[in-house]
Amino acid sequence: MGPRDGLQNIPDTVPPDVKLGLIDRLQATGLSYIEVAAFVSPKAVPQMADAQAVCAGLKRRPGVSYAALAPNVQGLERALACGIDELGLFTAASETFSQHNTRCTIDESLQRAAAIAAPARAAGVRLRGYVSCVLGCPYEGATDPAKVAELAAALFELGCYEVSLGDTIGVGTPGKARALLSRVRQALPTAPLALHFHDTYGQALANILACLDLGIASVDSSVAGLGGCPYAPGASGNVASEDVVYMLHGLGIETGVDLDALCAAGAYISEALGRPSGSKAGRALAARARRG
Amino acid sequence: MGPRDGLQNIPDTVPPDVKLGLIDRLQATGLSYIEVAAFVSPKAVPQMADAQAVCAGLKRRPGVSYAALAPNVQGLERALACGIDELGLFTAASETFSQHNTRCTIDESLQRAAAIAAPARAAGVRLRGYVSCVLGCPYEGATDPAKVAELAAALFELGCYEVSLGDTIGVGTPGKARALLSRVRQALPTAPLALHFHDTYGQALANILACLDLGIASVDSSVAGLGGCPYAPGASGNVASEDVVYMLHGLGIETGVDLDALCAAGAYISEALGRPSGSKAGRALAARARRG
Numbered sequence: 177m178g179p180r181d182g183l184q185n186i187p188d189t190v191p192p193d194v195k196l197g198l199i200d201r202l203q204a205t206g207l208s209y210i211e212v213a214a215f216v217s218p219k220a221v222p223q224m225a226d227a228q229a230v231c232a233g234l235k236r237r238p239g240v241s242y243a244a245l246a247p248n249v250q251g252l253e254r255a256l257a258c259g260i261d262e263l264g265l266f267t268a269a270s271e272t273f274s275q276h277n278t279r280c281t282i283d284e285s286l287q288r289a290a291a292i293a294a295p296a297r298a299a300g301v302r303l304r305g306y307v308s309c310v311l312g313c314p315y316e317g318a319t320d321p322a323k324v325a326e327l328a329a330a331l332f333e334l335g336c337y338e339v340s341l342g343d344t345i346g347v348g349t350p351g352k353a354r355a356l357l358s359r360v361r362q363a364l365p366t367a368p369l370a371l372h373f374h375d376t377y378g379q380a381l382a383n384i385l386a387c388l389d390l391g392i393a394s395v396d397s398s399v400a401g402l403g404g405c406p407y408a409p410g411a412s413g414n415v416a417s418e419d420v421v422y423m424l425h426g427l428g429i430e431t432g433v434d435l436d437a438l439c440a441a442g443a444y445i446s447e448a449l450g451r452p453s454g455s456k457a458g459r460a461l462a463a464r465a466r467r468g
Numbered sequence: 469m470g471p472r473d474g475l476q477n478i479p480d481t482v483p484p485d486v487k488l489g490l491i492d493r494l495q496a497t498g499l500s501y502i503e504v505a506a507f508v509s510p511k512a513v514p515q516m517a518d519a520q521a522v523c524a525g526l527k528r529r530p531g532v533s534y535a536a537l538a539p540n541v542q543g544l545e546r547a548l549a550c551g552i553d554e555l556g557l558f559t560a561a562s563e564t565f566s567q568h569n570t571r572c573t574i575d576e577s578l579q580r581a582a583a584i585a586a587p588a589r590a591a592g593v594r595l596r597g598y599v600s601c602v603l604g605c606p607y608e609g610a611t612d613p614a615k616v617a618e619l620a621a622a623l624f625e626l627g628c629y630e631v632s633l634g635d636t637i638g639v640g641t642p643g644k645a646r647a648l649l650s651r652v653r654q655a656l657p658t659a660p661l662a663l664h665f666h667d668t669y670g671q672a673l674a675n676i677l678a679c680l681d682l683g684i685a686s687v688d689s690s691v692a693g694l695g696g697c698p699y700a701p702g703a704s705g706n707v708a709s710e711d712v713v714y715m716l717h718g719l720g721i722e723t724g725v726d727l728d729a730l731c732a733a734g735a736y737i738s739e740a741l742g743r744p745s746g747s748k749a750g751r752a753l754a755a756r757a758r759r760g
Contacts, residue, residue, distance in 0.1 A: 346752070348718070349714065349715050349717075349718025349719055350677055350715065350718070350719060351718060351719045351720065352718060375748060376748060376752045377711065377714050377748055377749040377752050377753075378673060378708065378711035378714070378747065378748035378749050379673065379711070379714065379715055379718070379749075381670060381671065381673060381674045382673045382674045382676075382677045382715060384674075385642050385674045385677060385678060386677065412752070416670065419669065419670035419671070422641070422669050422670070422671065423641050423642065423671055423674060425641075426640070426641025426642070426643060426644060426671070427641055427642060427643045428643065455670065456667060456668060456669055456670035457669040457670050457671075460638070460668045460669050460704070461669075
C-alpha cells in the first residue's frame with residue numbers, strides 16, 4: 177500500500193520519480209501486488225495529482241499487478257488510460273465516515289462502485305474491494321460486524337476478486353478482529369478476504385496473527401509503515417510490511433518476499449522523506465547490517 | 469520495568485526526582501509491581517547510581533511491590549539497606565552473552581544468584597528470576613529452549629516465586645515464543661512464568677498474544693516503551709505498557725490498570741526525556757484527548 181495509502185496523506189511533496197524509485201524497489205522484493213496511485217481529485221488529495229505520471233513511468237515486471245483506487249467514472253477513465261491492472265472500489269462501514277471522507281452515503285458509495293465495476297471489468301481490469309472503519313469509526317465508535325459483512329458481500333457481488341477489511345483508525349484488538357472476521361465469513365468465503373490494519377494503537381501485528389488461523393492469506397501493509405508521520409501525535413500508518421514479513425517468516429510461512437530487499441525499499445523512501453522508518457524490523461535489520 | 473530496564477541504558481541523565489515522579493505516577497495506575505532500581509556497579513551502569521536515593525524517596529503505597537535487581541552480595545546488602553520488597557536474580561541462556569553482559573559464565577551467574585537468594589529470603593525479600601536471551605543471542609544466534617527450561621527451573625529452585633523469560637534482543641516471533649513456552653512448561657508449572665519481550669522487531673505484542681492462551685498471566689513491560697531511543701537505529705525498548713494494556717482490555721482481560729493514568733505516566737517521562745513516547749496507544753490516546 178506504500179506508494180498509495182502510505183503517501184496520500186503526508187504533508188511532504190513526493191515527486192513522481194521518488195514514487196517510481198519506491199515502486200521499482202518494491203517490485204524487486206518479490207511482491208506481486210503494488211498499489212501505485214489513486215485517481216482522485218487533485219484538489220482533495222494533492223499527493224495523488226501525479227497518478228498519470230507515476231503510471232506512465234512504471235517499469236513493469238511480469239507477475240506484478242499495479243493497482244490504483246478510483247472513486248468514480250472520471251477516475252476510472254483516467255485509470256484505464258493509464259493501463260492500470262487492478263482498480264480499488266471502496267465503501268465505509270460508517271455512514272458518518274462515508275459522508276466525511278467521500279461526501280456520499282454508504283448506498284451512494286456502492287452505486288458509484290457499481291458504475292465503475294462493469295466498464296472496468298469489460299476493459300479487463302481486476303477489481304479489489306475496500307471496506308473502511310470495520311472495527312470502529314472516529315465519529316460513530318464501534319462498528320457492527322453485520323454491516324461489514326453486508327458491504328463486503330456487496331463488493332464481492334460487484335465482481336471484486338478480493339475484499340479488504342480496513343481498520344482505518346487502528347482501534348481494533350485481536351479478539352475483536354477475530355470476531356469480525358468470523359462474522360464476515362458467514363457471508364463470504366475466506367479466500368477472497370484480506371485484512372488492512374493501521375497501527376495507530378500498536379495492535380496491527382497482533383490482529384493479523386489472531387486472524388491467520390481463521391484462514392486469512394492476504395494482508396495489506398506499507399513499507400516503512402508509511403501512512404502516518406512519526407512526529408505527529410496519533411500518527412496512524414499502515415502496519416509496516418517489514419514487520420509483517422518478519423513475523424510470517426518466523427512462523428515458517430512462505431511469502432515470496434525478500435526481507436532484505438524490502439528493508440532496502442523502506443530505507444530508500446524513509447531517506448527520501450527525511451524521517452526514520454516506521455518499521456521496527458526495518459530499523460533493527462539496518463542496524464544489524466551496519467554492525468556487519 | 470520502566471524506571472529500571474527502561475532507563476538503565478539511555479544516554480540521558482535522569483535525576484532521581486524525575487524517576488520518583490515516574491514511579492509515583494505508575495503506582496497511581498493500579499500497577500502492583502514496579503521495578504525501581506538496580507544495585508549494580510555505578511561505573512558500569514551510571515543511570516542506576518542513584519538507586520539508594522530513589523529508594524529513599526519512594527512514597528510507598530500499600531499493595532505495590534517495589535523491586536530491584538542485584539547481581540551480587542554487595543548489591544544485595546545495598547538493596548536490603550534500602551528496604552526493597554523484591555529482588556531480581558538473573559542469568560542468561562547464552563554463554564557468550566553472559567560473559568559480555570556480566571563477565572561470568574552461566575554457572576557462575578547461578579552461583580551468584582544462590583549466594584544472594586538465601587540471605588534475601590531470610591530478610592523477607594521476595595525473589596523474581598530473569599533468564600535473558602531466551603529466543604536468541606546477539607553472539608550465538610538461536611537459543612536452545614531446553615537450556616532456558618533448565619535455567620528457569622534453577623532460578624525457581626533458588627526460591628523465585630516467578631521467573632521471567634526475556635527476549636532481550638527482540639528477535640522472537642509468535643510461533644517460536646509459543647514453542648519456547650511449551651518447552652519450559654515441561655520443567656515448570658505455568659503460573660510462576662512471566663514473559664519479557666523487547667520490541668526491537670515490532671513482534672512483542674504478537675508474541676504476548678500468542679502466549680496468552682498457554683496460560684501466561686504475567687508480562688513485563690515499560691511505560692512509553694522505554695528502553696530504547698527512538699532516534700537510535702535498532703533501538704530496542706521493552707514492549708510499551710500502554711499497548712499491552714490496550715490489547716488486554718480489548719480482549720476483555722482485567723488488568724486492574726487505569727489506561728488513562730498509565731498514558732499520563734508515559735507522557736510525563738517522555739516529556740522529561742524530551743522525546744516522543746514509544747507507545748503507539750499512548751500517542752494515539754493523547755491525540756484523541758487533545759481533540760476532546
